[in-house]
Amino acid sequence: MEQFKLHPASHCPLIVMSRSDGRSSVAAAAYASRTRMTDQRTGLIYNYKNLHGLLHEGLVNWDRGAEELWNAAEASETRINARVARELRPALPAELPLDEQRRLVQGFALFLKDRYGVACHWVIHAPTFKEKAIGKRLWPEKNDKAGKAAYEDALYDPAATNLNFHAHIRWTTRRVDRKTGAFGKKTRELDDRKIGPEEVKVIRAEWEKRTNAALTRIGSPARIDLRSYEAMATAGDAPEGLRAQEHVGPLRTAKIRAEVNVMDEPMVAVRNAAVRDENERRWDDWFELRQLAREKARLEGDSARLAEENERRRRNQAAVDKKRIQEAKNDEDRLAAIAEAGSIDTPSAVCPLEAAKRWAASSEELPDDGEAKFDREVDLEAAADPSASPPPGEKFRVKRINRERQRRRG
DSSP: OOOOEEOTTOOOOEEEEEGGGTOOHHHHHHHHHTSEEEOTTTOOEEEOTTOOOEEEEEEESOSSOHHHHHHHHHHTOOSTTOEEEEEEOOBOOTTSOHHHHHHHHHHHHHHHHHHHOOOEEEEEEOOOBSSHHHHHHHOOOTTOHHHHHHHHHHHTOTTTBOOOOEEEEEEESEEEOTTTOOEEEEOHHHHOTTHHHHHHHHHHHHHHHHHHHHHHHTTOSEEOOOSOHHHHHHTTSSOTTOOOOOOOHHHHHHHHHTTSSTTHHHHHHHHHHHHHHHHHHHHHHHHHHHHHHHHHHHHHHHHHHHHHHHHHHHHHHHHHHHHHHHHOSSHHHHHHHHHHOSSOOOBOOSOHHHHHHHHHHSOOOOOTTSOOOOSSOOOTTSSSOTTSOOOSSOBOOOOOOOHHHHHHHO
């Protein structure tokens, strides 16, 4: 059985954007798109043009721009605590080329449109440079193909970035008619207390399936698994005691970048490095134990196979010996057949010859498939079977007769 490694991109939180939390879908879209947008409902302007790192962007089931989409979504809701959008923020495997990442994210947005009839806005963000100045210097100007290639090459350098490619996939909470742009009914299947959690599982399972398919296409041995460490360990798919790394998040990152607490970032990095090292040790030990268990099972299977082959040979020899004893014309020939028998194990009786006759007359047939079967389980590695019942009598020895010597003596 092929063994897959757990991919570090096994991170895919789902966020519900609600007005009760003070969130604006227009503000979120402006940040994701690294652009300037105006929230027509509040009149607030959000400008993120100075931020870098937008690699790809797209809209599904919507023919106009992202600013128009999210202002229409805000306008479709009247309640002060309305849910305006849902957003998936999955990590993207760093070994996937950018075109594969785009294919994965866009395909998932199409899945959401097909399943719920919603409009989707998706973006892919670059990983963070360890030195912010290097990222700014490498950020290419518009239509600078050479600069773009150099920037993208640097993104995949673990010495330069944290390799945290990720996506923001945001979709409306209402169904959208693409032809008219009108917002229709709410996607209540995602709001329902009973159905909603199951639908969330469907969404996460679909992302997991598509991401693992993308990893398979490029020949990667790793797979993402969106279950918790505890759930994986309970199912026997991971070692006990794995710990999640500390998630910094955008707000804390912004504070670190603003040097509110300049010591916080390296401390987080050290703590997460220690967690990663501990998890790696647990995985390595777990894989080694699984390998040993598989090897043991293979050896036990070989032992059982050899035991069955030996039992089959014994029964076949017994059948031959019984036939020779049964077909003997007189007691002298019968004693000779007994002496030459290689499988006779009859317990002793008053008359050894009579006991051998009874043994030869007994039946010990092979099953139809020709394989030997055992009446009960035995320890194949034990020198003797301690649970076996003792024989009903003492074993007898049969002396081999030399007919030529008999004639000379006679």
